Amino acid sequence: MNVDEVKQNAGPREFNPRDDLPEEYRKAATRMLEFHANSEIMGAYLERPFIRKAPSLERKMAFSAKVQDEIGHGQMLYRAAEALGVKTRDEMLDDLANGDGKFLNCFHYPMDSYVETPMIAFFVDGAAMRRQATLKKSSWEPYAHAMDKICFEEGMHVKHGESILRELMNGSRREQEMVQDAFETWWPRILQFFGPTDDDSTHHDFMSEVGLKTCSNDQLRNSFLNGYMQKAEEYGLEIPEYPRIREQGDGQYEVVEDDLDWEEFVTVSQNEYEGSIEQIGGRKQAREAASWVRDMFDEQTAAGAAPSPTAAD
Ligand SMILES: [Fe+2]
Numbered sequence: 001m002n003v004d005e006v007k008q009n010a011g012p013r014e015f016n017p018r019d020d021l022p023e024e025y026r027k028a029a030t031r032m033l034e035f036h037a038n039s040e041i042m043g044a045y046l047e048r049p050f051i052r053k054a055p056s057l058e059r060k061m062a063f064s065a066k067v068q069d070e071i072g073h074g075q076m077l078y079r080a081a082e083a084l085g086v087k088t089r090d091e092m093l094d095d096l097a098n099g100d101g102k103f104l105n106c107f108h109y110p111m112d113s114y115v116e117t118p119m120i121a122f123f124v125d126g127a128a129m130r131r132q133a134t135l136k137k138s139s140w141e142p143y144a145h146a147m148d149k150i151c152f153e154e155g156m157h158v159k160h161g162e163s164i165l166r167e168l169m170n171g172s173r174r175e176q177e178m179v180q181d182a183f184e185t186w187w188p189r190i191l192q193f194f195g196p197t198d199d200d201s202t203h204h205d206f207m208s209e210v211g212l213k214t215c216s217n218d219q220l221r222n223s224f225l226n227g228y229m230q231k232a233e234e235y236g237l238e239i240p241e242y243p244r245i246r247e248q249g250d251g252q253y254e255v256v257e258d259d260l261d262w263e264e265f266v267t268v269s270q271n272e273y274e275g276s277i278e279q280i281g282g283r284k285q286a287r288e289a290a291s292w293v294r295d296m297f298d299e300q301t302a303a304g305a306a307p308s309p310t311a312a313d
């Protein structure tokens, strides 16, 4: 198939590894999937410390389950990416550890306090749900298929985040203030989760034309705002005045995109923000620490034993 044929045939779950697909499609799908897989892994590393830091056994167990889910999402997506034949899973994991892999803006920032955890588990996972639900109709069938399982688990993550938010916002005045402070810090980053406005998004048109994406950044951001503005207020959070949010009538909202710091967004996205270096350093250490496990399985595989499992990451 050439690119025009791909565009003509593009539809939900239309293409799979048996299809002869052009380089442009395979590269674009790899870039998108690798970004998504990297983000799952980096999100898991941001939350991992809370398996210890969470204040009760129940919360620790929930964080433990969530972190395992996110690592699993990453692995499934690397497999769906690998099937495109552009990069191997190991190459993608090496790139991530070496600082060459790109991932979501929100996972570059440090998260130190327990009161910040609903910012990821409720708001960022809620934003992720908006995007991921639309990817069940992606034209790359292995991607869409992975989304069936991932969306199911993300639904649980949002409930877990919402439960922590509810508990903290029903806690002491001090707890409520701390959550409000965290919300004010994270809110602009969360609004940037969906990336730049469609006019400035370099890859948007091609991705839509070949059916890899089915919704634009702006549509997804607005859909998130329409749902989560109200939820934030229900729990007693005050939406910061800046960036300005405009009501467009009939309960629909839109952010004034020029109020967001896109320069910082680009620095972060290029892995050049100081927090990025710290997050990626943690990932590199973890990859190196488990290298002996991978080497052992590789040796066994070479010696004719069972194939290497994927557990070492
Ligand atoms: Fe996930």
Ligand SMILES: [Fe+2]
Residues within 6 Å of the ligand: 070, 125, 153, 154, 157
């Ligand atoms: Fe999640």
